[in-house]
Amino acid sequence: MEVEIANLRRELEKIDSTILELIVKRMEIVKKIGELKKKQGYLILDLVREEEVLMYWRALGVRYNLPIDALNDIVKSILKLSRSVQVKMQSNAAPKGGTICMVGYGAMATMLSQAFINEGYNVIITGRDAEKAREIAEKLGAASSGVEEALPQCDVAILALSIQAFLEGYVDKIVHLLKGKVVMDILSSKTAVFKHLEELSEHHGFSYVSTHPLFGPYTPPYGERVVLIPSKTGLVAIDYVQSLWKTIGVEPVVATLEEHEKAMAVVQVLTHFTLFAYRDAVERIAAELGIDVEKFATATYRDVHAIITRLEKIRGVVREISVQNPYSHYVKSFFIGLLREQASSDMKG
Template identity: 30%
Template sequence: MKELEELRTQIDYVDEEIVKLIAERLKLSEKIGHIKASNNLEISDYKREESVINRWKELSRLQGVPEALSSKVIEAIIPFSRAMQVLPNEKKSVLIIGYGNMAQTIGRLVSYAGHKVMLSGVDPIETRKIANSLSVNAVGEEEGFREAEYVIFTLPPKAYYTKYFKELLKFGKGKDVSEISSSKTKTFPLFLELSKKFDFNYVSIHPLFGPMLLPIGEKIAIIIDNLEEVSVKKYVEFWRGCGLSPVSTHLEEHERTMAVTQSLVHFYMIALIKAIEEARNRLGKYDEGLTTTNFSEMKKLLQKISEILPVILEIQEENPYSHEVRLIGVRKLVEVAEALGSRCTYSL
């Protein structure tokens, strides 16, 4: 037993050294953040991250450490290294309207970057609950608009046609105002018209990520059709200072791209969820213990899709090219099935 205790003491020492080294690594990441900020560089450097991950794998092989273990360790460290590089520009007062998952993700991110974040919503009790969980202030709409420099709407598309929404905008004069809709075909012209009526500065943004703890290093689209160059620069700098990688784009380019990267992919995923369930029931004798690694990873992704299904259905409805890409998707499935020897009794 004495030998066991001695070995455990050695392990405790090694653990302490590991934590010290991680702390030192994070300090170095912070210094890198200052250099990137002074040179106007993005926080995320995917080539560098890939190189680091590959180097960890190589070092693991040399040291006899399981590659799966080392991969998990470095993949856990990298997001925190990104977080250490977040250096906000001039601090702003930001009002977030809504308290859903994306409101929480954006609120957490903007607050982490050092800005003053306020949360407001139609239900004061729920607003206060979510605000407390984010350690930000819950405020009434009028108070929030009065104090905020930047207002971000995170409401479902249908909410932008309600009396509640229109009443809010009367407080928006002179403010920077954004919405985060995944499809902009309807919301963009609506907000543009309202910005002229209520005299606010409109910038349409689309976070290219879903709900998560801290989306540092992820991308955010900025629609620039209605913006002057100086305004584009201001919003790019704000979101880059929050740790995101801004991508400037035009409305039509955005909608067509999202039809492929969202509408088509989500369509296949929804179908896959239903197909797995039906195939499992029809074939019977299904053994969870026999699932492959790839299938297990896919199931995790499909679970995320299931959790945001209402948002996905909104995207299918709002994007004007969703119908077209769904038809393409079905046609290609038929072609692949026939190429694999299945006889399909229908064609598109």
């Protein structure tokens, strides 16, 4: 029996090797497509094409009687890897080996630090709490030190801080250490701090580019996107910053402050508002009707609830986005009005 199992496992290893060889072959074709996209000025992310690929895999799953959920996970990972390969191909202005100071030690700071370390950057973890910085640095195999020692050593400073840290004046206390650096925040909503940081950059001589990673701390960054909002002082560094993010497989999207805030009101505020309202409605209606909806969960239902569960882990950030975005009230009111119209129309038959 043991010999038979061992033989079968060797067969599996051969199949696994073939799968990896085919993935490598797929990535070679992906690179060729990436080169053509670059020549034509196309964006890396093509949502229409990705949906076509997903539906193709679903059809194959039906043909071969394979579970759709498992296939979705596999093909989404392959698509993310493909995007990451194409993004990295376009990175040519940010030499690896530079020093990045990560000011902050939360989940997002940790994830980004790991991504830059993986690509050969020297990362120093720092912040107000030296002990927390040291703990994260030890887990990542990075260096840590106080801000007074760390910031003068870096080429890039990423302010991975909460909105409160900006509003309470912490950043104002350390800006004198940022002269000559490229400085980024990673806040989801920018209106409350952008103009102030732009003024600080002009006064203290650093290049400020506001950034917003369009992914959370529990999503691997490769194949994802980041919004870049250059200030007056950040225009000279925008090419460098774009290439910096590309080295970790993240596709940059350059926007103005107004474009970003309006887009995030729709993409984040409205999405979060809708999903949490939906979750509350499901719980209350299920209780009123006395049913266990989990017993009857469809694939779509499971997908939606997986997203909600992920959002629950960053509920504080979700609330911060809703409170700080200047268009938050508008999109919520607009959406509620549409729901009322839809409900009225449905009742009339």
